Each structure stands twice: as structure tokens, then as C-alpha cells.
Amino acid sequence: MLIKRPADIQPSEITPEGVYFNRRQFMLGSAGLLLSGETLAALAGKKSPLSVSDKPNSLKEISTYNNYYEFGTDKSEPAMYAGSLKTRPWNVVVDGEVGRPRSFGIEELLKQPLEERIYRLRCVEGWSMVIPWIGFPLASLLKQVAPNSRAKYVAFETLQRPAEMPGQRSRVLDWPYREGLRMDEAMHPLTLLAVGLYNDVLPNQNGAPIRLVVPWKYGFKSIKSIVRIHLQEQMPATSWNMANAHEYGFYSNVNPEVDHPRWSQASERRIGEFLKRKTLMFNGYGDQVASLYRGMDLRKNF
Amino acid sequence: MTTLRMKNPAAARQPARFNWLKIAVFVLCLLPLARAAWTVLSGAAVNPVEFITRSTGTWTLSFLLITLTISPLRQISGWGWPLRLRRMLGLYAFFYGSLHLSTYVWLDQFFDWPGMLHDIVKRPFITVGFAAMLLMTPLAITSTQGWMRRLKRRWGQLHRLVYPIALLGVLHYWWLVKKDLTQPMLYASVLAVLLGWRVYRRLRRSS
Numbered sequence: 001m002l003i004k005r006p007a008d009i010q011p012s013e014i015t016p017e018g019v020y021f022n023r024r025q026f027m028l029g030s031a032g033l034l035l036s037g038e039t040l041a042a043l044a045g046k047k048s049p050l051s052v053s054d055k056p057n058s059l060k061e062i063s064t065y066n067n068y069y070e071f072g073t074d075k076s077e078p079a080m081y082a083g084s085l086k087t088r089p090w091n092v093v094v095d096g097e098v099g100r101p102r103s104f105g106i107e108e109l110l111k112q113p114l115e116e117r118i119y120r121l122r123c124v125e126g127w128s129m130v131i132p133w134i135g136f137p138l139a140s141l142l143k144q145v146a147p148n149s150r151a152k153y154v155a156f157e158t159l160q161r162p163a164e165m166p167g168q169r170s171r172v173l174d175w176p177y178r179e180g181l182r183m184d185e186a187m188h189p190l191t192l193l194a195v196g197l198y199n200d201v202l203p204n205q206n207g208a209p210i211r212l213v214v215p216w217k218y219g220f221k222s223i224k225s226i227v228r229i230h231l232q233e234q235m236p237a238t239s240w241n242m243a244n245a246h247e248y249g250f251y252s253n254v255n256p257e258v259d260h261p262r263w264s265q266a267s268e269r270r271i272g273e274f275l276k277r278k279t280l281m282f283n284g285y286g287d288q289v290a291s292l293y294r295g296m297d298l299r300k301n302f
Numbered sequence: 303m304t305t306l307r308m309k310n311p312a313a314a315r316q317p318a319r320f321n322w323l324k325i326a327v328f329v330l331c332l333l334p335l336a337r338a339a340w341t342v343l344s345g346a347a348v349n350p351v352e353f354i355t356r357s358t359g360t361w362t363l364s365f366l367l368i369t370l371t372i373s374p375l376r377q378i379s380g381w382g383w384p385l386r387l388r389r390m391l392g393l394y395a396f397f398y399g400s401l402h403l404s405t406y407v408w409l410d411q412f413f414d415w416p417g418m419l420h421d422i423v424k425r426p427f428i429t430v431g432f433a434a435m436l437l438m439t440p441l442a443i444t445s446t447q448g449w450m451r452r453l454k455r456r457w458g459q460l461h462r463l464v465y466p467i468a469l470l471g472v473l474h475y476w477w478l479v480k481k482d483l484t485q486p487m488l489y490a491s492v493l494a495v496l497l498g499w500r501v502y503r504r505l506r507r508s509s
């Protein structure tokens with residue numbers, strides 16, 4: 001598999017974006033998670049060369065405008081109802097076509113070397129944000145379970161616990177929420193498991209305690225509150241594809257040339273901006289990921 | 303039905319004692335706009351354009367349905383006063399519809415005429431929404447006493463367009479929703495009851 005690495009010069013080192021990051025970094029030291037008793041404390045991550053230099057959206061925007069149907073279909077509902085979700089204890093089972101299947105406790109996952117990755121996020125509905133995630137590459141987790149040669153795809157599942165996730169009491173989607181990636185997409189250095197944002201643990205409505213982030217795909221591919229990662233030979237079923245295959249494909253790469261039947265994907269509204277901006281192919285990550293899809297018809301494999 | 307409509311011009315000439323009601327309803331109907339303006343100006347809406355689009359859209363539908371409630375309400379209760387509010391409520395549906403369309407043209411598409419034309423042709427939910435707005439325009443124009451007098455019987459016939467307009471409006475909402483149809487279903491159910499009542503009355507009369 002060929003992965004195109006980005007330039008060695010770190011753009012985040014050239015562009016001093018966000019003085020506040022430095023300040024917080026200084027205050028927190030380079031410590032990972034600081035646990036004081038039962039309360040969850042701040043998270044810090046090393047700056048990553050894979051961050052974009054766009055100005056991040058505010059924490060308020062990021063944490064009050066969410067699509068997380070487990071807590072309601074209105075974008076304001078996750079922030080209202082996600083508080084009931086218990087994120088401790090939490091385990092992520094990683095199994096399937098692997099040499100060393102196992103379960104990871106969240107405490108262990110939080111001890112992975114964490115990075116801050118400022119990524120663009122493009123929703124299939126035509127809006128976008130810039131989010132400073134804290135996390136680690138999915139690849140580093142997968143390497144720990146030794147995938148075998150039959151591992152062609154990775155299937156993900158969200159927690160199913162209707163008592164704490166009121167949206168799951170209605171059948172608006174077929175629970176639990178499912179997503180999937182091809183193995184090379186999963187192993188790509190941009191593909192992140194996020195455990196925090198803005199130097200703190202993830203708010204529940206953003207997918208606490210651990211979620212996927214695949215910045216060149218529409219937001220719904222980035223599954224939240226993961227409890228299971230299953231490596232398999234067959235392409236996995238995914239929630240939105242099961243709900244409406246005509247509108248939501250397996251790949252769902254950001255593509256301004258392939259319209260959603262109800263929305264043009266040519267442009268997007270960055271939250272906080274008045275005018276729309278043009279949508280970039282692969283959400284602007286084409287240099288890094290276009291090679292993954294060489295030879296594929298992206299109109300068919302949308 | 304027809305006899306009721308023929309009485310419209312007379313009914314619209316209100317006695318002074320009903321003015322307070324009209325003024326109160328007029329102000330009440332502006333509250334959704336005031337609330338939307340407050341939400342946007344206070345910065346409470348993370349995506350203000352989407353918020354304005356949705357609230358003006360749902361209020362257009364609500365006013366259409368409220369307008370369609372007037373006749374059944376009058377027929378069931380025997381009250382005459384609701385009829386005096388019908389024109390204003392219908393015009394409010396047009397008013398919120400115009401705000402909805404302007405939001406799309408200005409804030410959402412930013413006067414991208416080819417883009418909008420493409421939308422109208424290609425996306426069924428936009429096609430029907432646009433059609434509903436087009437059909438509402440002549441009703442708003444001919445809502446005056448003068449037009450009622452000039453069109454006579456045909457005024458009533460023309461204003462029966464409100465039925466397809468409401469159907470297109472609900473369809474517009476139904477088709478744009480990504481997955482959760484609760485809200486459009488609510489509007490569709492109310493519309494079904496309101497139209498069902500009319501069909502029921504017509505059948506009962508003709509039998």
C-alpha cells in the first residue's frame with residue numbers, strides 16, 4: 001500500500017495559528033490525561049504537521065450544533081440530552097481478522113501518544129467546520145492487534161444503550177449506528193481516533209469517549225462513541241447506506257462534482273461565515289488521499 | 303360551499319367592533335418573526351441561515367394550515383368571526399413564504415441564478431416549493447376587495463388554489479427531510495384532516 005506522506009516542514013510551525021494553544025500547552029505541560037479523582041481533566045496533544053491552518057470554530061459552535069441521532073434528530077438535541085451518557089467504564093473491542101483480538105479500556109486508549117489535529121469537517125448537508133481534535137491515528141491501534149491478510153475492511157459500531165441514548169428509542173435508524181472503511185483508508189495517517197477537542201476530553205455530544213475522524217469524507221462517516229472495531233473480509237453495512245443507499249454511499253468522499261440528490265455539493269457554508277465557499281475535492285485532502293481511489297469511478301463509488 | 307364564498311365580500315366589510323381582534327391577531331402573527339430575529343441577533347443560532355430558512359418555512363406551512371382551519375371552524379361552531387381573519391392569515395402565509403424564498407435567494411444561494419435554476423429543475427423538493435410560492439402570488443395579489451368584486455365567482459374558484467398550494471408545501475417539507483419525518487408527518491396529518499373534512503361535507507351534501 002502506498003501512502004503519500006505530507007511535506008516534512010510542519011505548516012503549524014511556520015504559521016503561528018492560535019496563540020491560545022501555546023498558552024494552554026504551557027499551562028498543561030505535555031502531560032496526557034490528567035485525572036484528578038473522578039473528574040476528567042484537560043487533555044493535551046502534540047501539534048501535528050497534518051493540521052490545517054484554517055481558523056478553528058469555537059467550542060460553542062462545535063459542541064452545540066451536532067448530528068448525533070442517538071440523542072435526537074435536531075442539531076440542538078445532542079447538546080441537551082447527551083449528558084445522560086455514561087462514558088466510564090468504557091471498552092472498545094477490536095476483533096475479527098486479527099492475530100491478537102482484544103478489548104481496550106478507555107484509560108489505556110487515553111495513554112496513547114496524543115496529537116492535536118486541526119481538521120476541516122464537511123457535513124453532507126452542506127455546512128462545514130474546523131475542529132481541533134486530540135487523538136491518535138487509528139493505524140496505531142490496528143497495528144496492536146496484528147491484522148491478517150483477510151482484513152480488507154474495518155467495521156465500526158456505536159454504543160447501543162437506549163436508557164442513556166433517548167434517540168435510540170425511536171427507529172429513525174437501525175441501531176446500533178454502523179460505519180466502515182476500507183483497510184487502506186483505515187490505515188491512512190489522516191484517519192484519527194479522537195478522544196478530545198480543544199485541549200479537553202470530548203463532550204458527549206461530539207462522540208465521547210472515543211470517535212473516528214476521517215477528514216476527507218462527509219461527517220457521518222466519522223462514527224461516534226465507538227464500542228466495537230471489527231476487521232473483516234467483506235465490505236461492512238453502514239447505517240446511512242442501509243437507510244438510503246441511493247443517497248449515502250459506502251465511500252462518501254467529499255466530492256463537489258457528485259451531488260446529493262437534494263443538495264448540491266459544489267459549495268458549503270462554513271459555520272460562522274456569511275458567504276458560501278467552494279467545496280474542495282476530498283475536502284482539500286486530495287494530495288494525501290486521492291491515490292487511494294485511483295482508477296475508481298467516484299460517481300459510482302460515491 | 304359556493305354560497306359561503308359568495309358571502310365573502312360582505313363578510314370582509316367588518317364592523318368596527320371587530321377591529322381589536324384583527325389588530326391583536328396581526329401583532330400575534332408577527333411574533334414568529336420577532337422570535338427568529340431575536341434568535342439570530344442574539345447569536346443563539348449556530349447556523350443562522352439554516353435557522354431562518356427553517357423557521358420561515360415551517361411558519362409558512364403553519365399559516366396555510368391555520369387559514370384552512372377557518373372554514374371548518376366556522377362550519378362546526380357556527381361562529382362568524384373567524385372568517386374575518388382569513389384574508390389576513392392567508393396573507394401572512396404569503397408573507398412568511400416570501401421571507402422563506404428571499405432567504406433562499408439571498409442568504410443561501412446569494413443570487414446565483416444559474417445555480418437556483420439548476421436546483422429548481424433537478425431537485426424535486428425545490429421544484430414543488432417554488433411552484434407553491436408561484437401559485438400563492440396571484441392569491442396574494444387578488445386578496446383585495448377590488449379584485450373580489452372584479453372576479454366575482456371566479457375569485458372563489460381562483461382561491462381554491464390554496465388546496466394544491468398546501469399540498470405542495472407539505473410535499474416540499476416531506477422531500478427535504480433527511481430521515482426523521484416526524485415534523486412533516488405532523489403537517490401532513492393536519493392537512494389530511496382539514497381536506498378530509500371538506501371532502502366529507504361535499505359527499506354528505508351531494509348524497
